[in-house]
Amino acid sequence: MRADPDAPDLALFHSRRPATAAGLLTRNHFPGAPILLARERLAAGRLRTVVVNARFSNVATGPAGLADAREMAELAAHETGVSPQEVLVGSTGIIGRRLPMDRIRRGIQGMGATLGPDLWPAARAIMTTDTHPKVVSAQVEGATLTAVGKGAGMVSPNLATMLVYLFTDAAVPAPELDRMLRAAAARSFQVLSIDTDTSTSDMVVALANGAAGEVSATAFRTALDAVCLSMAELVARDGEGATKLLRVQVSGAVDSSEAGRIARSVADSPLVKTMAYGADPNVGRLLMAVGKCVTCRVVPGRVRITLQGVEVIRAGMPVDFPEARVRELLGGDPVNVRIDLGLASGEGMALGCDLTEGYVEENAAYASS
Known part of the structure; x- marks a missing residue:
């Protein structure tokens, strides 16, 4: 979907195990179709797969745009073998244009077979005006917490043109994950502003699949705060045209x-x-x-x-x-x-x-x- 046909523009994240989930979504009065869908999916507190496209944000596209977002979720669910209800969709890019679904269908097909542990290709795929991919990781008592994000412009509190996905193999109940994520965001993403513009597409979402077992709440909270702040500062430093x-x-x-x-x-x-x-x-x-x-x-x-x-x-x-x-x-x-x-x-x-x-x-x- 990019001008450069060789540049990646689709990313697929998947947990082999069921995961608890929590998230913050933009409060803009013109939320994109993925935001409307995310409101439904996050209410259940469980996700396994995230699929994200760049270049087109699927905002102001009406019922047809919401149908496109649901189809993206179904395509990703088919690739990863999960229910569409366990799939979150993210889109970022130009407002007011329909997704090129023919290209998205072709792009998602076969992605399940290419899944691997390296997050950097996915971080590159979700970039828009970012100058570099953004990944932050921390260890928490034998568990790992990793954030993948993008954002460079249309960034302001109540979220921004910023997609951030946090993945951990620590076991964290959904209500606790939600509380800790909101507190961490209040000290990081919610104090971040590049140009005062609150976008229509933003989300900060965390998934915890428990593969590494339980960790202390204090240690996890400390790591989450640090990872979120580091990611927020990466986004600020990479603001459109920014040098510092x-x-x-x-x-x-x-x-x-x-x-x-x-x-x-x-x-x-x-x-x-x-x-x-x-x-x-x-x-x-x-x-x-x-x-x-x-x-x-x-x-x-x-x-x-x-x-x-x-x-x-x-x-x-x-x-x-x-x-x-x-x-x-x-x-x-x-x-x-x-x-x-x-x-x-x-x-x-x-x-x-x-x-x-x-x-x-x-x-x-x-x-x-």
């Missing part, structure tokens, strides 16, 4: 909600993002981005900000900082902004990236490329 990760941490807010909103305001600011790209320590932009959160409690005289570990704002005003040194530090990756509001103990974080000419070039003719 932007990490904003806020402390001293009246509560965690306001801290998160202020962190996101800074990470989403085009002026802050271009400051990061140009390595230009124009620190007044940081004050602007904090101050525009007019519904949050901010006392200017209590605000302190560091940029790349160097204090640049104290008591709400710029200090005499080593500009040449900060400029040099801003040329690196990541760019770290720490903001202390000096009010209470609320903390929050946002992940983003710089803004470059590459973002415009990527999106000016995306549907035509």
Whole structure:
């Protein structure tokens, strides 16, 4: 389905054993057909197979699009020998175009015979504007937890153009898996924003087949948090046209909600993002981005900000900082902004990236490329 006929654009993941499942789905009011189907499948808390296509997102395609998604599930079920109810479908790409089902049928046929342990080919197949495949793995008391993901643009909290699939052979009951996944996402994918746009196709789904037996809940939670954060940072660093990760941490807010909103305001600011790209320590932009959160409690005289570990704002005003040194530090990756509001103990974080000419070039003719 890609312009390059040799580039992979279909991925099939399969568990030989029944697996518990949990997931988070986009809250966009125009969910794609795979999201509608996922709402049904995840309600049962059990999955075994995931099939994903790139290039076309199967969004705004009506009943015919939902029928296409169901057919994809049936085709994948036939290849893996499971019930269609145990198959999750993911699609990513251009909005408003039907899937080329003839090509998808041909593509899925025979995929069951090619299944293997190497996840990297599947990670490449689900890429859209990503510049590289994304896989993160961790060991948990003899079990393995691995995430495969994609995402580069149309990325914002309440999920994004981001597909992330987490697979583990640890035994985790579905309700517990759901709770831990939501908590991990709240500290990773739900604080990630590349361009403020919440997509129509996003999902973060975890499958646990129990082949390695039980592990401690604490160890699994720690590993899940780390894997999700690592994947979120990979997505941010690979934002369309991006050259570096932007990490904003806020402390001293009246509560965690306001801290998160202020962190996101800074990470989403085009002026802050271009400051990061140009390595230009124009620190007044940081004050602007904090101050525009007019519904949050901010006392200017209590605000302190560091940029790349160097204090640049104290008591709400710029200090005499080593500009040449900060400029040099801003040329690196990541760019770290720490903001202390000096009010209470609320903390929050946002992940983003710089803004470059590459973002415009990527999106000016995306549907035509």
